[in-house]
Amino acid sequence: MSQNDLSKTLPLRGLHTYAGGCLCGAVRYEATVDLAGVTRCNCTICMKYGYGGGVGMKPDAFRLLKGQDALKKYGRDGSPNTRSFCSNCGVVCYGDGDVPELGGKFVSIYVNTLDDVDPSLLTFHYWDGRHDNWAAGMRPTPWPFQAAA
DSSP states (O other): OOHHHHHHHSOSSSEEEEEEEOSSSSOEEEEEEEGGGEEEEOSHHHHHTTOOOEEEEOGGGEEEEEOTTTEEEEOOTTOSOEEEEETTTOOEEEEEEEEGGGTEEEEEEEGGGBTTOOGGGSOOEEEOGGGTOGGGOOBSSOOOSSOOO
16 A cells, blocks of 8 residues: 555544654654644744654653654753654654643654655644744744744
C-alpha cells in the first residue's frame, strides 16, 4: 500500500492515536491528537528548522516509546520551550514547553514525522511567533515576517 493510500485510511479529523518517529528509527512516539489543529509558525526557530507544521497537545497525550537516550534538546536561553531531535539522524520529532497564552504546558509533534500521514492532505493554520503575537491567535494564511507599521 502506498503512502497516499495509507493516509486515506487514517482519520485526519477527530482524536486519533498516531505513531511517528525519526528517520533512522531510534526515536519512536505515539500521540493522541486531532489533525484538524495543525499549525505553522514564523518564529526564527521554526523557520530555521524548516518547520513543516505541527500539532499541539497536552503532555499526557504524548508517549515517547523509544529513544530517550538518542534525543538531544535545543532551546533558547531563558525560554521554557525546547525542540527534541535525534542525535543519530538529526530529525526534529517534537517540541515541548509552556506558553501561557496557548494554555500552558504542551507537546507539539512535527507532522512530517508521523507515519502514514500525507501532510499535503492537511489544512494548516498560522501563528505569528516571530513577533510573540500569540494573543492574535491563528489565521488561515501565513503571517508576514515584518511587523505591521
